[in-house]
Amino acid sequence: MADDASNGAPAGGQWPLWEVFTQEQTGQPHEHAGSVHAVDAEQALQNARDVFGRRGKVVSVWVVPTEQITASTPGDAGPFFDPGSDKAYRHPQFYKAPRGVRIY
């Protein structure tokens, strides 16, 4: 009872990891801000708020269990992404934008 139990530290390793996405302005995309540890969604939301929202400029926050994210691996990089780089026709750059249309 002297060590872990007495200071409330999570026993047997870390709590589950959650990915945090914050939005800085209504209408803007939620962007990945980092990750936090938490035992459930409410605590994840609070920890995300405290770690990533405490200096202002955040209007909304999402948390997602890290294990729910399926990610590409570094080995996928070649087959996944290289073929796109030499196919200019995949970019919508051969059109003339009508007047009054904002170009991003």
Added chain:
Amino acid sequence: MGYGSAPDEPETGAGSDAPERYRPVSERAAAVRPSASTGEHAAPLVEALLRLADDRLVLGHRLSEWCGHAPILEEDIALANIALDLIGQASLLLEHAGQVEGRGRSADALAYFRDAVEFRNLLLAELPNGDFAVTIVRQFLWSAFAVPHLKQLSASADATLAGIAAKGHKEATYHLRHAADWVLKLGDGTVESHARAQRALDELWPYVHEMFRTDDVEAPLVAAGVTIDPSTLQLAWRESVASVCRAATLKVPGDGWKAQGGREGRHTEHLGHLLGEMQILARSHPGAEW
């Protein structure tokens, strides 16, 4: 610097060569006695503002003691955030108190150059942090009071106080959500966490009654709509605390001995130690800025 050379700054203390505005207002700080024994107190609004401010300053300092010691990194940051919110509220309230008092005392002068008997905080705020359960349960019990209190104060006839209260209410609402969530997790958690949370609740309960005490000092302010009678908050407070405790499988203790005295400057032995740490830098180097 070589051994034995002259110090680069003269040793100063609040009572020595400190600038006038940093010195205690009392002629002899050591002779200041609790208002409980003298029956004397400052102007009602100053007293009321000091009560509000000192609760937050002292509790904020207690929470800051967790910095670097909380169970996990995220909670460490959360407690530090809450501490900073409370100290921020205290700073605004003390500044207002100093202006109302009209004796030229700044927020810093009131925070760092009053002695324990001049503090007006609840005894609940100055109790040591204990284990994590004590800290959380205290934060929960107090925040459940602070939220409705600040909400009502945000309609104060004193516009400055109303503004500070409105800002504080938003912060306190989060503090309550955070603490209540932890009370649920500790109470309805493991056998160990439940036992600790229940013990914390039992130990702190005698100190909650002071939150709702009414006295004559604030009566004219209550009548004028400047502050509110805290006893009117008690019923709703008991209901909200009971509902969280029920969900957390914690038993609300019965009312027994009721600790009081903080509002009149009669404190536990713990406040002096807390102030010693909080005030040492400002008193050693009066006027220093950092």
